Amino acid sequence: MTVHFIGAGPGAADLLTVRAVELLRKSPVCLYAGTYLDPEVLGYCAPEAELLDTQGLDLDEIVEHCARAHARGADVARLCSGDPSIYSALTEQKRRLDARGIPWDVTPGVPAYAAAAALLGAELTVPELTQSVVLTRTRARSTAMPESESLANFARTRATLILHLAITRVRTLAAELSLEYGADCPVAVVYRASQPEQQVLRGTLADIADRVEAAGLRQAAVILVGRALADSLDCAQSHLYDPARDRSHLTR
Structure with a gap:
């Protein structure tokens, strides 16, 4: 058994x-x-x-x-x-x-943040813009967070930030994150990704709280924050697929 x-x-x-x-x-x-x-x-x-x-x-x-x-x-x-x-x-x-x-x-299973990113059609790691993804949560009616894992500490990295269990505090969080990411930073909130009632809200740190509150979301939503979520990006080219990369050793 x-x-x-x-x-x-x-x-x-x-x-x-x-x-x-x-x-x-x-x-x-x-x-x-x-x-x-x-x-x-x-x-x-x-x-x-x-x-x-x-x-x-x-x-x-x-x-x-x-x-x-x-x-x-x-x-x-x-x-x-x-x-x-x-x-x-x-x-x-x-x-x-x-x-x-x-x-x-x-x-293992498909994590919620991956399903949310798929729904957005977003790559969370964009060359020379951000190469890290932070998965975290905040404390409301839940277990205490370690002191070293404050939202402010993570925000300083300006990595793509994925917030779980945080939708009821979105206004406070958006204000705090704006200090490092900027109020114009793209944000997406995905409710029940992949399920029939799925819902996507897109905005910035300046207006996402208004959108969430207007939609009445209170649970089962993932918040994604970062410049990688912009609708259009003029980003650097990945070294892996760069035409200038020497691939001779791969064909020997």
Whole structure:
């Protein structure tokens, strides 16, 4: 028996990996985060599978369900929104499973920020403009942030910034980020990327809060900030594809 942590992607059922689909089909138990999941994803589960929405459970209760499945030798598909490598509580769940001797593995998924960038048709790393992407969040009703990871510290890099779990504080954040990025810096807010109700708001740090508040967005949205998001860019050419690059050693 194994608990399979599976990245459910941004929500769309057709963005799951082939491995994820196979695990869902053969797992007798599926624990899923219903808040962010398109119900079509559960269509990959067997008709007789036990389905449990975990949004009302704490971690100990979730692990207890895994332990019960383990006792009867039933695999568990533990669906996480996006990719398990960020903001999935994977570390805490692994620790509890290890303490009980319950095996587990991880199957990656499409992260929400990647789905958002695809919807925007944006490359987040543009030659000589920005070559780094910062994935972070802010604190509201959530776990404290490390002191070294303040938004101001990240803003000084002027890298493409991806903010999760921050939509309710967009006005405060936009004002703070304007100090480093400039009020005219492009911003995009993507709500439920890849799902039927997906929504894209584009603007600048000066006006994005007005747009978000007018749309009434309160959850399930990713905020992207940076010059790489501009509609048109006259950027430098990547060295990898530059015609002037010496490729003779590649054809020997």
